[in-house]
Amino acid sequence: MKYYFAPMEGITGYVFRNAHHACYPGIDKYFSPFIAPNSNTCMNSREKNDVLPEHNSSLVLIPQILTNRAGDFLRTLEELADCGYREVNLNLGCPSGTVVPKGKGSGFLAFPEKLDAFLEEVCRGAEMRGVRISIKTRLGLEEEQEFPALLEIYNRYPIKELIVHPRLRIDYYGYHPRMESFSYAVRESCAPVCYNGNLFSHSDLETFSRHFPDVEAVMLGRGLLASPGLCAASPGTEEEDRKTLRRFHDLIYEGYREISFGDKNVLFKMKEFWFFFIRRFAGGEKLLKKIRKAQRLSAYEAAVNAVFDSLRILDEADMTGLTGSALS
Ligand SMILES: Cc1cc2nc3c(=O)[nH]c(=O)nc-3n(C[C@H](O)[C@H](O)[C@H](O)COP(=O)(O)O)c2cc1C
Structure with missing residues (x-):
């Protein structure tokens, strides 16, 4: 199993990531909290500092971008490519009330046609820069029935990995993850699927692997904040x-x-x-x-x-x- 550390805005910046990696090696990829470009700047100084190669030299970092504008995404991707990054992640999951009304994060899921056009443009641009795009997505805004059409769109593009947090926007971080829809993603996705949501203990990890033996990667957030050694070797005494x-x-x-x-x-x-x-x-x-x-x-x-x-x-x-x- 591959283990990814989920992006968590305000918490999992480079100071945190380096401390975690030094004490609990075993995470295959860390994802940066989202970078939110605008038409003037790709990254503010805090965001730039967070992804500087010299601040992340001992671990594998995948920078995450939150936007619904292909031009802003590609300009940020170029800066990241210049820093040596070969994968960037698109945030299609953020449920925040300041993000969703702008049609970003999980708010972008309400506009499938726009999302399709966005992906076409950014995948073409990313390929020219030798960068792969992975996606972190929810199932939709209000109903699980939104997901099949979204997955059909993702399947049109050479997505490196599809990280599925099987909740709707209206769920925020509450309720049980919707595992039936996750099974659907595993069956129907062209891209490799990674699971994210409520893996808090060794027994959660074991149960998950038993139910989904073909899923090769899981992403953990809150579980690793509370139990930073959850994916590392035994803690000893x-x-x-x-x-x-x-x-x-x-x-x-x-x-x-x-x-x-x-x-x-x-x-x-x-x-x-x-x-x-x-x-x-x-x-x-x-x-x-x-x-x-x-x-x-x-x-x-x-x-x-x-x-x-x-x-x-x-x-x-x-x-x-x-x-x-x-x-x-
Ligand atoms: C405080 C906080 C900040 C978060 N920031 C981000 C973020 O920047 N980008 C993102 O894709 N998800 C973000 N998330 C969502 C997490 O990455 C993850 O999807 C969520 O916590 C569910 O996984 P878990 O049950 O393992 O914690 C955040 C969640 C929390 C609680």
């Missing part, structure tokens, strides 16, 4: 596990402090990180509150030390409050 989790945290924290965008921003980023990471620690709610309340690095560090020094590490992260497992 609880103490070894704790040490690696601590090292992982410290590399991220030090990384944010080094790029020094101010203590406030460091705290903001670390608080986002802990929303998922705390789930590997038994009874972490009280200390999570302390982490969230911290206004200074010293208070933050005291709360984090208390987590690592006093809480038992769970074999599996407690993902309650997100959604049920994909296959139950």
Whole structure:
């Protein structure tokens, strides 16, 4: 099985990715949070910095682009090709209320004809630059019945890989992934299919492989934020596990402090990180509150030390409050 780290805007930037790769090798591809070009610029400085080859030299990164304009997509692809990238990913899944009304992300799925014309143009342009396009898609906006027509469009183009997050836009990240439609994608897609959605534990991974023995790649997001070692070799003893989790945290924290965008921003980023990471620690709610309340690095560090020094590490992260497992 190949394992991909899902793109997660605000969380899985290069500091995070490098820390993860150093502590938990075994991810075949990391996907960048989306780059959103506009008619003036392809990438802002944060986005450029995130995909710089020297910031990603030890891992495999696939940059992701979010747009519905072929010209903007191709100009960004060219810049990425100049950096050495040979695959870029198109975001057709983002459900956000600021993206969908603009007809981007999963909002693009409402315009199949426009999407068809877009893919024709970008696939032609990408081929000329020696770059392959992969797609990360939802099933549609409001009904699963939208998916067959979308898949028919994808099948017209030389898509490198189709990553299917089998939810609708209206599902956001809730409800069970719609596995019947995923089976349909596996049967009917010309491109290799990768599965994404609610793989949170070893048993989720095993169950998935049993149901879909022919699917060769899975993409994990929240599961890897909570259990960063989920796709890596066995964590060893609880103490070894704790040490690696601590090292992982410290590399991220030090990384944010080094790029020094101010203590406030460091705290903001670390608080986002802990929303998922705390789930590997038994009874972490009280200390999570302390982490969230911290206004200074010293208070933050005291709360984090208390987590690592006093809480038992769970074999599996407690993902309650997100959604049920994909296959139950
Ligand atoms: C905070 C957050 C940020 C995300 N950012 C992106 C993004 O930039 N691009 C994208 O394609 N998906 C994004 N996603 C969706 C994830 O990549 C993934 O599809 C989703 O979390 C479902 O997978 P999971 O159940 O393994 O977490 C984001 C999800 C979350 C929760």
